[in-house]
Amino acid sequence: MIKALTFDVWDTILNEDKFYQLLSINIGKKLGKSGEEVFKNIMSIDRDAIKIRLEGGFKNIIYDTAEYFSNRLGLKNQEDLFNSVIEIIESEEICSLAFEDSISSIHEIKKMGMKIGLVGNVLFWPGMITRLILKRNGLLDYFDATIFQDEVGYQKPSKEIFQIASKRLNVSLNELGHIGDSLENDFVGAISSGMYGFLIKRDLNANYIELGKKAYAIRSLSFLSEIIKKINKA
Template sequence: MKTVIFDVDDTLYDQLQPFKNAVMERLDHPFSPQEIASLYLASRKYSDEVFEKHMNGEISALELQTYRITKACDEFGLILSQEEAIAFQHTYLLQQQQITLLADIEILLHRLDEQGKQIAILTNGEQNHQMMKVNQLGLERWVQKDNIFVSGAIGHSKPSPEVFQHIEDKLQLDKEETVYIGDSYENDIVGAKQAGWKAIWLNHRQRKINDQKWQADYSVDHTSHLLSIFN
C-alpha cells in the first residue's frame, strides 16, 4: 500500500473513555460498565440517524448532540431535560479535549512514516470540533495538514461516494494502493469499498452485521492486529 488513510473517532483513540467519564459525572443513574458501553453504541446510532440533517443545515451541532444522548438514555428509561443534555455534552467535550492516541496506533503511525507511506485522515463531523481532536492527538507529527479531511469542510460525509472521490482527486490516489482503516462498517467499510479502495474494519466493539454486502479486506478486533497486518 502506498497510501494509508485513517478514521479518527474510535479508531485512533478510545471514544468510549471520554463518554464513560461524562456519563459518570453527569448522569444520575447506576449504569454498569456494560450498560455504559451499550449507551455509547446507542448514542452513536442516533447520531448517525440525524447526521445528514446536520450536514444539510437542518439542525445545529448542539441539536444533534443533545438528541443522541437524550434518545440513548430513553432506551434505559432515563429521561433527560434539555438542560441536562446540554450539560452532558459540555462535560463530554471537556473529556474529548484530553484524549490520547491508542498505543498500537502510535507505533503504526511511526512505522508507516518511516516507510515513506502517504498518511491521511478522513473523519465525519464539524470542522473545528474534529480538528480539535486531531490537534489533541498530535497527528501533525505524521500527517501533513493538506492530508486531513473533515466532512464538514468538504460538504459531503462518509459513506457518500463524493467524499471519497474528493480525496482521490486531492491526493492523486491509486485505488489499488490505498487502504482505509475505520471502526464503522456502514461509514468506513462500505464507503471505502464502494470507492474501490482496500478497507480494514477495526471492529473492537464486536459489532455483528448480518447483511455484509461489502466485505472488508481485513477485519480485526484489536489494534495490535493492525500491526500484524502491516508487518
C-alpha cells in the first residue's frame, strides 16, 4: 500500500531544458554568443557533471559544480554563473517551467489524502533556489517535505536520502512511492530501497506499463492517481 509519494524535480515536474534555455540566453549575452550555442554546450556539460556527481567527484557539490560549469562555459568565475541564475529566476519566464500535467496531477494526489514530498539532487544551484522556482510556478505549497542533496549530504540513488524522506513523511519505505525521470537515480534508487518506483517516460507508447510488483513506467503524471488507487485496492 502506498501512503506517501515523493517526486523528483527536474524533467519530472519542471522542464529542465526550458531552465537551461533561459540560462543560456542570459550567459550568451555576457559571452557574446548565441543562446543556442551556449545551450548545446551547457547540455553537454550537464551530462558530464551528472556522471562525475554520481561517482562522488564533487566534494563541495555547489561550489565545485559551479567552478566546473564556469570553466567549461568560459565565464570569468562562479559569481558570473550565480548572477545569471539569480537574474533568470527574477524574470517572468521562470514562471512557465512546470509541465502541463504537474499541478493538476499533484493536486489530485493531495485530494486522495496522501502526503507528498520532493527528493532532489543538485548541481550549481542549491535546493533553496529550486524551492523558489517551484514557488514561482505554483507548486511548492503542495509539498509536505522537500529534501535536497546539498542540505542532507546524500544524493539519489542512495537509500539514505529516501530514508530521510520517509521519516519526514512519517511512513515506512515500503509504504512510499517515488516518481522521477532518471532510470538509475530515481527508478532503480527507489526500487532498491524497498519503495514503489515510477519512471516517467513522456514518449511511452502506452499510458503506463507495469514492470514488476512495485515498478511502473508512465507516460504522464496524470496516470499516477489511477495506478495508486489500483495498488491500494489490491
